[in-house]
Amino acid sequence: MNLHQFRQILVVTVLLPLVLLLLLALVLAWQIQRTLREQRRIDHTDRITAQLNEMERLVVDQETGLRGYQLTHDPTTLEPYQNAEGALHIALDRLLYLVMDDPDQLQRLRQIRESHELWMGFAGKALDNLRAGKIFGDTGLDLNGGQIMAALRTQIGTMTQIEVKRRDQEVQSTNSQVRTLMTILILSSVGTGIVLGIYTQRNMKRVSAAFRTSLWEAHERANELIESQQWLQTTLESVGDALIACDRDRRVELMNPVAQRLTGWTLEEAKGRSLESVFRIVDEETREPVKNPGAHAEPKDQAAKHYSLLLAKDDTEYLIDQSAAPIRDADGEVAGVVLVFRDVTDLRRREVALMAHEKLAVAGRLSASIAHEIHNPLDSVANLHYLMANETDAVKQKKYLGMAQQELNRTLQISRAMLGLYREPKAPVEVDLRELLESVLLLLDRQLKDQSVAVSRRLGEGTPIQGFPGELRQVFTNLVTNAAEAAGPGGRVQILLESSSMTDTRPGASVVITDSGPGVAEGNQAKLFKPFFTTKGELGTGLGLWVSRGIVEKHGGRIELVNSTDPVFPGAAVSVYLPPLGAASKMAAAGNHPAQQPVA
């Protein structure tokens, strides 16, 4: 039941009794009207009866007066006779008026009037006789007068009787009407009562049912709210990541147990404090305080993740990975901020281990072809030694020695390049990228030959850069190996070194390695830089590009992978940009980065 229905019911509940009572009142009024009309009719009959009685009395008075005069001759006795005469006229007129609407009674009244006039004629004669001195009356005349009087009185009696009977009828009718009225009154009262009762009860039931439902729903909702709150609470407490929620003024409102453990603040202590005082973070490398943690709520590039150091209440340091998101209210207004962070100290240790592992793996993968490369000149030296042992010709000896020197130089060159993969200066040094690339290609020469991959190189005068040569060797070894594998047997790889400005105003060095392979599938381009993503199946660790990216970014450079538009080298094009000497001054000190730790 909704509010509209409820209102309808209320209106009907009020209006229905009103309407019913009004109907009842109308019926009553009508009945009362009828009864009153009957009553008036009874009154009318009563008046007629009264007038008839009055007339009879007057007639009797006249007759009595006349007899008395006849007997005594005393004129005083004649007074009632004379008085009645006038009154009789008035009575007759009144009666005429009263029975005007009743033709039968009117007829009777006229007969009465005629009879009375007839009697008056007799009475006049009798009086004349008496005045003339006839003491003894004319008996015939008297008899006639008596007859007339008798008839007159009979007529009056009849008329009276009719009126009386009519009155009885009217009284009866009135009574029956009153009874009907009472019946109707009782019946309609009972009916109205029943109708109202039933209707009200029905509606009451509906309303009460609706009320019960609403009450139950409200109860349920309250329960659900409590449950969902508890559920949220449990969820927050069970989440493995640390979580801090703040209001719009960046004051701590909520911290889950992980956040409390990492920051060293309990929720009771931290509540209402500013976020900065509870969540103190500094830059991992510069150790400069990070201002407004969570202010930059936009998601950062996943691969370029920069960790921060969280300083706990007791100054314990945790390496954390953090992200923030604004909390919006129903109107979309920022109502606060939620910070999610997690202890990545172990993760970092694992990354360090992985990078060290990858560094060794690069050398390991090269070892077979390097062994071959060293074995070849050594074999030559052994052969020359054999020749020299039996040679007496000084010219030939000199020639053999020259050849042996040549082969030894090559061996040294290779072993130096090999060592360059491991040995690393403590601080960044000036690096000649052209020399570095040449030495990388020297190490890879055998492998590339085995793979039948032709490498063309255009190594221009690259801007000198600053960095860790061993790490950069690792990067380019990786990239050239990848390119050769992508190009496949008979394929081609091109290596370009030139000055490039990319984003900086001062031009740095740019190395672009392009292959003739099939290129990289669109969806894989971003994934390639993630750890453990490999397109080489069992043959790859999926770490090469991830580590390379880490190294290049540490050098303040950038690494990008796109599909080449060059028709000769249609495969993938990996470009590495390294900033010029001096620009990478913010580079981390040696040993701070996992890839730099001495592993040889």
Place this chain on the structure above:
Amino acid sequence: MALSLCFMAVVDFAKRWRPRSRDGITVSRPVILCIDDEDLGLEIRKMVLEREGFCVLTAKDGVSGLAMLDTEQIDAVILDYAMPGINGGEVATIVRKRNPEMPILMLSAYVALPDDVMRVVSATATKGDGAFTLVEKLKEMLQTNASDGRGGSR
């Protein structure tokens, strides 16, 4: 490239040209074909073998080596395993198909060679074993071949 190879082959041919007796009176020197992609190593190996009395032909890759096998009278082949293009193992398989009797010495820096290669070749030597070992193995191989008329000391 092909032109220079041809030129080298001609030079080699001129170097080793000698009157040859068809009736076997004059003892001819065995002709060895060396295939290796290492220039200097190949040259030094040639000098060692020539001092030991062999006639040496050289080829810088499998394809030109196989071409020489077709045109020249060759008694044994010394193959480098790791070479660009077709590797030593593939060259050996082709040689063996054409001539089941041909002694083949596989020279390699790799300690372990694939089994199918080991089955095909007559002998193996590791680079760096020294000239003495190489010459010994070569001679042994040629001897075995001459005695049982079939290529393969192992």
